Amino acid sequence: MVQERLLTVNKLRTEFFQSKKSSVTAINEISFHLDKGEILGLVGESGCGKSVTSLSIMRLLNFTSGKVTKGEVIFDGEDLQKISENEMRKIRGGKMSMIFQEPMSSLNPAMRIDKQMIEGIRLHTNMSKEEARKHASKMLSQVGIPDPERVLKNYPHQLSGGMSQRVMIAMAMSCNPQMLIADEPTTALDVTIQAQILELMKKIQQEEGMSILLITHDLGVVAEMCTRVIVMYAGEIVEEAPVEELFNHPTHPYTEGLIASVPKLGSGVKVLPSIPGSVPDLSMLPKGCRFAPRCKYATERCRNEEPDLFQISANQKCRCWRQER
Amino acid sequence: MSRYFVRRILATIPLMFIISIFVFMFIHLIPGDPARTIAGLDAEEWQVEAIREEYGLNKPIVTQYVDYMVKLFHGDMGESMKSFTPVSELIAERMPQTLKLVFAGVLWAPILGIFIGVMSAIKQGKIFDHVCMLIAITGLSAPGFWLGLMGIQIFSVQLGWLPSGGLDSWKGFILPSFTMGCGIMAVLARYSRSSMLETLREDYVRTARAKGQKESLVMFSHAFRNSLIQVVTILGLQIGGLLSGSVLTETVFSIPGMGRLLTDSIQFRDYAAVQGLLMLFALQYVLINLVVDLLYGVINPKIRLD
Structure with a gap:
């Protein structure tokens, strides 16, 4: 089966400017793609550039000191970096929508849920207020909210975290997007609620055939949800692989470390392995491989030369000298 | 929503009482003898005493306070010790300018x-x-x-x-x-x-x-x-x-507004006028803050609904 490309990110570089001249590169020329109907995981520790990647795609960085300085984001045949803000607004919340880590603070506290949902729906459809309200109610029951009419009349502080995230998902789904960016959608939720939300996202994804870019630091979530995974480290992609490959044969030492540090039941291991050190400060990156200072395999070469992202098999890539082909 | 409003409105009543006690006490802490001021510096002691008697200034301060509050509830703010007109009239005359x-x-x-x-x-x-x-x-x-x-x-x-x-x-x-x-x-x-x-x-x-x-x-x-x-x-x-x-x-x-009236009254130790004005200033402060709290409830649903 030939997969159709929905999103192609090509050598995207995003910098944060402290002044006109000095900047920190948060993501450095990353390239990846997302096929139609696919769930792609974007994994890494905090500060590795996952969220910046998603905000760069949505062009929501313009309101911060961040700026995309290079590369292209081709979505549905269009380069999102080239279109006008007006055209971009039609895509945001329309063909491409997003849900965030903190559902409670992502809803406007001074506005009832109905108003917030209707606002989004009417921006991208020709529905009247009443039709939009009906649609919102339908969306809420679709995301498993038992009494949508009551929730519509509520203010965000009257909802629990899980409920809020369901509302966020309903809101994001209300205009039938082709692509959903989910930025740590379950991180702020209780474990039982996490499972429900993931289940829900998977169900909707299958029914609607949309694509999801799932950003998370939780490998459990990745294993559960994704077909393909991208591992990011310090603003770069270090490994890309189908999910089974990644878990069975991780090739990058960082991925290896991430997987080893997931607790396993009945493994008899008393002390959970961890990766020593922490993500480097982006303004003081080491020379050579960015992971070298924390890598147990690091050699002199790693400390001096930066490796490329090597294609090591048909669908696996790895940024490590040990995988040089 | 209405519960919040009612609660806020009721809370202002004890507040006003406490303020009235403070206003009353502080005025009596101002140095100087109003009776002496009214009578004039060369008046005889018995004349001063008579004025004290007339204005109830020789009574214990608690009794004076109770008397004042009882009158106040009847809409009587007392009589100015300077111009001998009712304080309410004085204030009513000055208020439009200040407003x-x-x-x-x-x-x-x-x-x-x-x-x-x-x-x-x-x-x-x-x-x-x-x-x-x-x-x-x-x-x-x-x-x-x-x-x-x-x-x-x-x-x-x-x-x-x-x-x-x-x-x-x-x-x-x-x-x-x-x-x-x-x-x-x-x-x-x-x-x-x-x-x-x-x-x-x-x-x-x-x-x-x-x-x-x-x-x-x-x-x-x-x-x-x-x-x-x-x-x-x-x-x-x-x-x-x-x-x-x-x-x-x-x-x-x-x-010639209420602010001027206040400064003049303080200089003359016109207790009744100062008390009346301070109570009024305090009342408007409390009322405005009440309005703000109510507005706060309108803007912030969290407060209104909890």
Whole structure:
């Protein structure tokens, strides 16, 4: 089966400017793609550039000191970096929508849920207020909210975290997007609620055939949800692989470390392995491989030369000298 | 919602009682003997004693307080010890001038202040922001009465464009209204700017943008309204302070309002008038803060519904 490309990110570089001249590169020329109907995981520790990647795609960085300085984001045949803000607004919340880590603070506290949902729906459809309200109610029951009419009349502080995230998902789904960016959608939720939300996202994804870019630091979530995974480290992609490959044969030492540090039941291991050190400060990156200072395999070469992202098999890539082909 | 409102309104009653006790006590702490002031310095001791008797000043202070409160509830604020007219009449006569003055300040200052603050936040770091904040800091640092005096010096004395006192024509309002409002405008500009900046960093503002909402509406219907929650509190404190702020402005512009009446009464140890005025000032402060709290409930559903 030939997969159709929905999103192609090509050598995207995003910098944060402290002044006109000095900047920190948060993501450095990353390239990846997302096929139609696919769930792609974007994994890494905090500060590795996952969220910046998603905000760069949505062009929501313009309101911060961040700026995309290079590369292209081709979505549905269009380069999102080239279109006008007006055209971009039609895509945001329309063909491409997003849900965030903190559902409670992502809803406007001074506005009832109905108003917030209707606002989004009417921006991208020709529905009247009443039709939009009906649609919102339908969306809420679709995301498993038992009494949508009551929730519509509520203010965000009257909802629990899980409920809020369901509302966020309903809101994001209300205009039938082709692509959903989910930025740590379950991180702020209780474990039982996490499972429900993931289940829900998977169900909707299958029914609607949309694509999801799932950003998370939780490998459990990745294993559960994704077909393909991208591992990011310090603003770069270090490994890309189908999910089974990644878990069975991780090739990058960082991925290896991430997987080893997931607790396993009945493994008899008393002390959970961890990766020593922490993500480097982006303004003081080491020379050579960015992971070298924390890598147990690091050699002199790693400390001096930066490796490329090597294609090591048909669908696996790895940024490590040990995988040089 | 109505429960919140009723609770807030009821809470003001004990507050007013406590304030009345303080007002009453503090006046009696002012050094000087009102009976002696009324009788004159060369009056005989028995004459002074008679005046004490007449005004009930020889009774224990608790009895005096109770007497005063009982009368107050009957709408009687007592009689001025200086002009021998009822205090309520004195106040009623002076009140319109002060209200006009306060209104002239309230009319433009908060609106302009909030507008400047919000626009500065939106244009953070740009020239507009810097200029506005320079104006705001100047307005904050310069005392109102000094601004008033400078205004008189420039526009009345040197240029002769505006009258130096009185509220007889619309021209007369310009300088006093500027003097009254300047501080409020500056304070509100600062507060609404920082509040708006804080709100703009909120997650729900990002959500609104992610929906594809227009930037102007993101600012107005999502950010601005939430930033008002903090600003309204400050607004109440500022407007509450206006009436007492009128004391200085009225003195500078020789406007015969309640502020002037207060300064004159304090000088004469006119207990009844001072008490009446202070109670009235306190009452308006409490009322304005009540209105602010109610407004707060309207803007912030969290408060209204919990």
